[in-house]
Amino acid sequence: MTKDDRSYITTPQAEARTGYSKTYLTRLLRNGTLEGFRLGRDWLIFTDSLDAYFAVPHKPGPKGPRKKSAEDHSSVVKSDLTRTSSSGEC
Helix, strand or coil, X not given: CEECCEEEEEHHHHHHHXXXXXXXXXXXXXXXXXXXXXXXXXXXXXXXXXXXXXXXXXXXXXXXXXXXXXXXXXXXXHHHHHHXXXXXXX
């Protein structure tokens, strides 16, 4: 499909092509990172915009919170107990 001599695809097609979710692609469209347009309730993405976005390497997002190991946890508990014992509180 073409609009103004630019080819475009639907978000489900872009999802299959890129592996990114439809929600994420829609967010990129709303932010202006990807170029496209809405047709009713559906977003259509210009393929040249999608190709240009994937031509630039992007660093991965955050990995989530770091879980403390059991060793780290036991040292924190020991230091808390030592602090409580030495302060004279009961």
